[in-house]
Amino acid sequence: MSDKKASNQMWGGRFASGPAAIMEAINASIGFDRKLYAQDISGSIAHSEMLAETGIISAADQEKIAHGLNTILKEIEAGTFEFSTRLEDIHMNVEARLADLIGPAAGRLHTARSRNDQVAVDLRLWVKRECQRVAQALKDLIAAFLERAEEHAATVMPGFTHMQAAQPVTFGHHCMAYVEMFGRDLSRVRDAIERMDESPLGAAALAGTSFSIDRHMTAKALGFREPTRNSLDSVSDRDFALEFLSLAAICATHLSRLAEEIIIWSTPQFGFIRLSDSFSTGSSIMPQKKNPDAAELVRGKTGRVNGHLVGLLTVMKGMPLTYGKDMQEDKEAVFDAAET
Numbered sequence: 001m002s003d004k005k006a007s008n009q010m011w012g013g014r015f016a017s018g019p020a021a022i023m024e025a026i027n028a029s030i031g032f033d034r035k036l037y038a039q040d041i042s043g044s045i046a047h048s049e050m051l052a053e054t055g056i057i058s059a060a061d062q063e064k065i066a067h068g069l070n071t072i073l074k075e076i077e078a079g080t081f082e083f084s085t086r087l088e089d090i091h092m093n094v095e096a097r098l099a100d101l102i103g104p105a106a107g108r109l110h111t112a113r114s115r116n117d118q119v120a121v122d123l124r125l126w127v128k129r130e131c132q133r134v135a136q137a138l139k140d141l142i143a144a145f146l147e148r149a150e151e152h153a154a155t156v157m158p159g160f161t162h163m164q165a166a167q168p169v170t171f172g173h174h175c176m177a178y179v180e181m182f183g184r185d186l187s188r189v190r191d192a193i194e195r196m197d198e199s200p201l202g203a204a205a206l207a208g209t210s211f212s213i214d215r216h217m218t219a220k221a222l223g224f225r226e227p228t229r230n231s232l233d234s235v236s237d238r239d240f241a242l243e244f245l246s247l248a249a250i251c252a253t254h255l256s257r258l259a260e261e262i263i264i265w266s267t268p269q270f271g272f273i274r275l276s277d278s279f280s281t282g283s284s285i286m287p288q289k290k291n292p293d294a295a296e297l298v299r300g301k302t303g304r305v306n307g308h309l310v311g312l313l314t315v316m317k318g319m320p321l322t323y324g325k326d327m328q329e330d331k332e333a334v335f336d337a338a339e340t
Contacts, residue, residue: 027325028085030093032332037076039125040090041069043118043201046221048109050214056112061105068101069094090122091115112213114205116235116323121201123331125222127244130338131193138186138251142179149175157272181254188247196240199224203234206322236322238312241330245309248337249302256302259295266292301340308333 019027045066052062072094075081087093092115099106152171159169199219202208208231215227228234265272275292283289312333315326 024085027088029089029328029331030083030085030087032335033090033119034076034083034093035331035335036090036119036122036126037094038073039122039129040094040118041073042125043121043218043222044094044109045069046218047113047201049221050217051108051111053217054212054214056211056213057108061108064102064105065098065109068098068106071101072097089115089119091118112202112204112209112211114203114235116205117200117203120203120235120237121199121222123334124196124198124200124240127240127334128193128196128223130334131189131196131244134248134251134338135186135189135193138182138189142182142186145175145179145182149173149179178254178258181257182251185247185251185254188250192240192243192247195243197225198228199226200228200234200237202227203231206235207231232322236319236327238316238327238330241334242309242312242316244334245305245312245337249306249309252302252305252340256299259298262295263292263299266290266295304340305337308337 048057048062048065048069051057052059072081075097081093081097083093084096087096095106095109098109149172152175155171156168157171157174158165159167159174199215199222201218201222202213202215219225219227228237262273262275264270266275275290275294279292279294281291281293283291312330315329319326
């Protein structure tokens, strides 16, 4: 049974009718990839500037495109932009609105570009920015542990193996163990940024384009070290997303170990620490209880982050070169892991 709606305006081609309602629902990604709006608009502006600089489009068209895209950016940030599931994703939503604003010049923006290299550069930009944010958060966390370690350089506590008291140590020394853990996490984040610092823009659908584009120009404009080297890999690579999820899972595991110690140490049986009311909850029936819910949530959410890593690894394990719609599953995993 077919849907008699008109074919999708962005990829109509040979299609005489639009997708069935259930196909439209599972195919659309705008519900989550709208998070990429800033990266999508930045990538499009850089692409249009390159097209004008190389003489592929006129300077007048580029000026219209840039003005229209900046207008759309303001609309999205003001909450007045109307997203449409019929237009599938953030790229088509932006380009359709651009056509409304500036007319035929909008159609020239997609010259020498595909949604395949467009989404690859958008997500890479988003993950790179998130890694930079995580790096700063880790530096702040390490600084807090260093401060506490110095404060308790002479505070004696038991060290444990097998959860049995083993040898005396200091609480400062114990804190420094977490400095080492989170230091390795910070190192992994920096390594990941170094590896992902390449621009896939210009790979087009999978085999580049016959237009004489300048990929070094767009890479520099978007803050990348250099362009990627292989067009097939450029549109199909999601190692940067997997690496982000991997370092997130390892870091979450370290946080979970810390949370577990906080939970144990705050019990009456140990009595090593007393949690502030700000990070505890009580019981609805037992007034004497003070529950370490913040730590328990950290411990519990680690499973969620780990699950996203396994999920995306499973998506990618059977992907032949180059792009497949399966790869749409990368974004929700990355977005939720980052937020968690």
